[in-house]
Amino acid sequence: MKTILALLAGAAVALVGTNAFAQQTLKSVKDRGELVCGVSKGLPGFSAPDASGRWSGFDVDMCRAVAAAVLGDPNKVKFVPLNAEERFPALQKGDVDLLSRNSTWTLEREAKLGLLFAGISYYDGQGFLVPNARKLTSSLELDNSKVCVQAGTTAAAATEEYFKTNNMKLELVSVPNSADMVKAYDEGKCDTLTTDVSQLYALRLNMTKPADHIVLPDVISKEPLGPVVRQGDDKWFNIVKWSLFAMLNAEELGVTTANLDAALQSQKPDVKRLLGLEGKLGEELGLSNDFAARIVKAVGNYGESFERNVGASSKLGIPRGVNQLWSMGGIQYAPPIR
Ligand SMILES: N[C@@H](CCC(=O)N[C@@H](CS)C(=O)NCC(=O)O)C(=O)O
Structure with missing residues (x-):
């Protein structure tokens, strides 16, 4: 008992x-x-x-x-x-x-x-930011890049998968915080930044010369x-x-x-x-x-x-894009309050 x-x-x-x-x-x-x-x-x-x-x-x-x-x-x-x-x-x-x-x-x-x-x-979706000086137009041209990524995010694995699938050589530089990410990139420790596109726009604002960098048009993942x-x-x-x-x-x-x-x-x-x-x-x-x-x-x-x-x-x-309401051509759709 x-x-x-x-x-x-x-x-x-x-x-x-x-x-x-x-x-x-x-x-x-x-x-x-x-x-x-x-x-x-x-x-x-x-x-x-x-x-x-x-x-x-x-x-x-x-x-x-x-x-x-x-x-x-x-x-x-x-x-x-x-x-x-x-x-x-x-x-x-x-x-x-x-x-x-x-x-x-x-x-x-x-x-x-x-x-x-x-x-x-x-x-959102994952994208890449590079210096204009690299004269790239697509992330498929990123072979032999040193890519900075934040540890503990979805981005590290997705980047490895993307480079492997497209037979491109990758050197991943993993950093703990967004501030370190900008610093590493500004100091040339990496020549590419990757994370969700919205965050690339945000990080660019913290760079010494924001206008010198572009977000490439490709989006390689779904990041809801x-x-x-x-x-x-x-x-x-x-x-x-x-x-x-x-x-x-x-x-x-x-x-x-x-x-x-x-x-x-x-x-x-x-x-x-x-x-x-x-x-x-x-x-x-x-x-x-x-x-x-x-x-x-x-x-x-x-x-x-x-x-x-x-x-x-x-x-x-950032343009409203797919985050526009469904009734305006986007995919934001909330169940009704009733
Ligand atoms: N959406 C992705 C990425 C999220 C993420 O942490 N992104 C970094 C990109 S720099 C960030 O926002 N860092 C802000 C911080 O560490 O304060 C996830 O959930 O894993």
């Missing part, structure tokens, strides 16, 4: 151990009064602190959107800068509630690491980027997922930061549902019914955040 009891107690401890965060994230965030969000260490347009230490960017907006939805205040966020190798262990250990750091949704990261991607906030949470907390997963979907639906319905007050008077059923003027969808999610209105007020709709941080008229100057 004693042995059976001991075994049962052991099993219970093991269960609690694996489910330590189960269904707890919303409660801990509310009790703490602050969302702890994992971001990159400094990638202009995506997540970077300004001189006064205030973080901004497309990935940062996702953190602020969730804080606005959950706590009613986009400033109640503690940003934890993480390099590529640190990011998933930090989420697994519970050091962050949410990871919003240009992370690619792959099978391994869900099946092996016990994580869940809440959606795709940016459809999005916010990540731990498995085992469906409630929290849904909150993050629907915060992103709320931003996309707001754009689709034409609700912006500027017209939010007018939209709150709208008689259109789908606008009323989005803004919580009809139904109890927000409460059913575990939030308040106006969660989407809070998000739009805080960071704008998806298109506003994209344009402000990384879009054609921002410093990065």
